[in-house]
Amino acid sequence: MTAFTSNNAGTPAVSATGTDGADGIDASSDFAVGVNAFSGTSIGVNANSNSGTGVAAGSQTGTGVAAGSQTGIGVAAISGSGTAVYADCESGIGVHAVGGGANAAFPVPISQVAVFAEGGPNDAIYATSDTGTAVIASSNGLAVQARGIVGVTASGSTGPGVNATSISGIAVEGSSQTGPGVQGSSLTSTGVSGITESGFGVTANGGSKGIALLVIGKLEVQGNSVGSVTMAAATKTVTVSNAAATANSLIFLTPLEDPKAFLWIGARSAGSFTIDASTALPAAVTIGFLIIN
Numbered sequence: 146m147t148a149f150t151s152n153n154a155g156t157p158a159v160s161a162t163g164t165d166g167a168d169g170i171d172a173s174s175d176f177a178v179g180v181n182a183f184s185g186t187s188i189g190v191n192a193n194s195n196s197g198t199g200v201a202a203g204s205q206t207g208t209g210v211a212a213g214s215q216t217g218i219g220v221a222a223i224s225g226s227g228t229a230v231y232a233d234c235e236s237g238i239g240v241h242a243v244g245g246g247a248n249a250a251f252p253v254p255i256s257q258v259a260v261f262a263e264g265g266p267n268d269a270i271y272a273t274s275d276t277g278t279a280v281i282a283s284s285n286g287l288a289v290q291a292r293g294i295v296g297v298t299a300s301g302s303t304g305p306g307v308n309a310t311s312i313s314g315i316a317v318e319g320s321s322q323t324g325p326g327v328q329g330s331s332l333t334s335t336g337v338s339g340i341t342e343s344g345f346g347v348t349a350n351g352g353s354k355g356i357a358l359l360v361i362g363k364l365e366v367q368g369n370s371v372g373s374v375t376m377a378a379a380t381k382t383v384t385v386s387n388a389a390a391t392a393n394s395l396i397f398l399t400p401l402e403d404p405k406a407f408l409w410i411g412a413r414s415a416g417s418f419t420i421d422a423s424t425a426l427p428a429a430v431t432i433g434f435l436i437i438n
Contacts, residue, residue: 179204182212190220198228205235219244232259245269278308286314294324300331305338366435373401373433374420381422382411389436390418399433408432 151158163169169192172179179202182190190212192199199222202209209232212219219242222229232239239259243249247265255261262269272279282288288309291297296319299306306329309316319326329337339347351357369389376383390396396410396418404426411421420432 179208180210180212182210188218188221190222192221193223194227195225196227197224198231199224200229201231202233204233204237206237208241209234242269282309283311284314285312287311287318288314289317291319293321295328296321296324296326298328298330306331370436371434373431375429375431376404376420376422376426378427378429379425381425382419383432384417384419385434386417387436388416389438391415391438393438394418395437397435397437399435401431401433402428404430404432 149158161169170180180190190200190210200210200220210220220230230240236257238253238255238257238261240261241249241253242260242262244262245264245267247263247267247269250263253261260270264270270280288311289297289307297307297317307317317327327337329335337347339345349357369387372385372387374383374385390413392413392415394413396413398408398410398420400408404422405424405428406426407423409421411419420434
């Protein structure tokens with residue numbers, strides 16, 4: 146074994162450069178660590194590539210790269226147009242990152258995963274992007290699954306706090322034993338937004354004993370489900386055309402003036418309903434309505 150040392154701040158102990166497509170450093174091991182790097186206060190591994198991969202590490206059952214630093218960065222990888230870090234493990238963990246004051250878990254609570262990050266009292270993963278997406282998650286099953294006191298907390302300055310897509314499963318699922326499963330907040334816009342073309346924008350299920358929907362503060366309903374109509378004087382009925390109405394809709398009425406008569410829903414059908422009065426109105430009355438399906 147040959148040991149390389151350096152006591153000059155600007156001179157590395159080992160420096161390797163590959164040109165014309167050659168690798169900078171190739172390291173392999175049968176049963177141990179391919180590359181083991183440690184630094185007290187600086188960077189354990191610093192790798193830079195213009196168009197290739199900064200760090201490429203593979204292992205069948207062990208560790209591709211083990212890098213540690215007490216107060217600095219374990220691995221710093223930079224690539225101009227290629228991949229900064231590429232880690233391949235056939236049956237274990239692709240990347241195991243420990244930081245933020247955490248002590249490495251032993252035994253590891255998961256046997257097979259692409260990235261396992263431990264943050265201890267601080268953040269496990271911190272991702273930033275100037276104009277692109279900081280974190281992209283896609284899966285045929287669960288794209289993002291989060292558990293904790295708060296399942297997911299996300300904020301966006303001008304765009305979505307969380308943007309997740311799934312082909313056939315759940316795009317975002319959050320579960321918590323004592324806190325919110327998913328929490329969204331915004332200073333001036335919508336905290337949580339659900340949009341669908343033909344299904345339900347937001348589904349709230351309270352089960353057999355829970356509350357499906359709890360609203361704290363003001364409640365605002367927009368669209369066809371809310372509106373108003375004027376019943377003319379000397380009439381006893383008015384027909385309201387509304388796309389939200391069905392034959393089984395629950396329709397609530399709120400007269401904005403005293404109608405001097407009893408009002409009720411006379412008929413319901415797809416796309417319309419009628420409001421009837423017990424006697425001809427002495428004056429025109431504006432009637433607000435709310436349609437619930």
